[in-house]
Amino acid sequence: MIEVKDVSKTFGAVRALDGVAFTARDGQITGLLGPNGAGKTTLLRTLVGLLQRDSGSIAVDGVDPAAEPLRVRQNIGLLTDQFGLYERLSTREYLTYFGELNGMAKADIRSRIAEVAALLGMDDILARRSKGFSQGQRIKVALARTLLHRPRHLLLDEPSRGLDVMSTRALRRALEALRADGCCVIMATHVMQEVVHLCDDVVVIAKGRTVAQGTPAQLCERTGISNLEDAFVSLVGEEGIVA
């Protein structure tokens, strides 16, 4: 469970986070919606303790990332919006490296790689070095890295971008399996269809503030618009007028 209360963060004159607050529960996929520049990346970086908040409180299973970043990271899988692989390492070596960094034992890493590869359908690229991988293959490797150490919390920044239909389905199955396992998944995305299909809870943020939280149906109800995309635009727009 991730609880965020009134978190704000300023960089010079820019207020990147301005009192964002929400709760992401275990066994749920929480969608994080917001226009570009809403503060999603800053929020995710604050959650893993890479950035320090100015005020407010964060608890990841009761642990404050500002105080104990390593303990929090141990229990978080982070997929950033931009990431690179190591061209001179094979997928298996890459995954082993991150498994070791997360304190996994050799045998555990081996069996876990097999599991994750089966889950994401990427057996064919395990032995290959990542030079020349397609965008879809890259994101699968990164996702596999995110899931490898069985984190109880997942922070995914647009995990489905660049994936073809088959891979998107594989990803969806993987996320549903994690939800069934009781993981707490936060997924930032711009694809409304995905939100409707997958998310149990949606947090809409704009200008560093939480605009609304609820199930997709509740959001539609609140705005009185049946289409989630239009509801989202309306919610963000409201905020725009307020600001």
Place this chain on the structure above:
Amino acid sequence: MKSKLLIVLAKEWKDALRDKRAMALLALFVVMYPLMIGFMLNRIISRSTTPEREGIELTVVGAERAPTLMTMFKQKNINVHASEPLTEDATGALLRTRKTVGLLKIDAAFSENYAAMRPARVELWFDSAVDNGHKLDEVEDVLRKYGTAVASARLLAHGVSPVTLMPVAVQRYDTGTSASRSGVLIGAMMGSFFVPVFMFCLSTAVDGTAGERERRSLEVLMAQPVRAAQLIGGKILCGTALAAVGFGLELMFAHGILKWLPLEEIGMSWRLTVADLGLVYLTTLPLCLFAAAFETALAMNAKSFREAQSTVSLAVMVPIIPAVIVPTLDLQTAAWMYDVPVLSQITLLRELAKGQALGLLPYVQAFATSLVAGLACYAFAARRLGSEKYVLSV
């Protein structure tokens, strides 16, 4: 469970060994410097061991007109080759072949003028574009002496002592030996032994920081449950290991070459035992750490891979300066020299090569100061990597 630092080190090491370009560069530096130094020393040796005057060849037109002069040439080990009169072009062509230092043309009117005590003309043709060293000077010296001898004889015939023509008598003494002349050069060469240390870890330092940042893999790495100090420490240790391996190979290779060269011929020596070499190597290990940490601390702040490469290559000049400049200043070896990283290792190597017994202190000084400098760079890099400002720039 393995230490996180060792995990990072193992991964970086594997990554570095697979970088073919970096490895080729490393191999080049291992071989290049010892070979270069060996080649230069070999030239110095062969130059100083060939006899000073190997015989000077001089072509003379009209040699029969000045037999005394020819005899004097012969006494000075100058071989005279008589020749038919040559045109100006033919003279030029002959000089360009470099088979002769110069061409002496003795005028047809020489004997007549000589007998009449008028200045008897001789022409000395030479090509100043050809470096003959002191050979031409010697020819001219003989000509001068010949003139003086003739003048003395004439004065004597008039009852004047030829000594009146020599108000000053110059006696020349040259205390320079070929060894002291080449000392500066040799000092600079010793310095250049340590330059590759900074090259061996360069590509890893740049690739592991600015490279990761440019490939966008750094943020993910920083979000792992690993302390910044361990993360950057593993990377720095990888550079250190590469530098240490590279320098070890270079030192062994150089040792082989210097043992084989007859350095005694130029008053130099390489009296290092394997144990000495081991100690020098040991004191260079913290220098490897310093090189890797220094370059990593610089490269991590560059905005791009290319910027990092150019910044680091330039900045590396700073620690290398003492390696190249100080030996040319011809300073006496002093205790403070063992306190300056790079310079300390050079001084150590130079003194050992001379066969000096040093005692333990210089080794400790060289080891400790390099270690402190290396750890300072490491601490800076770790602090920087853990700072929020750095996260934002990733």
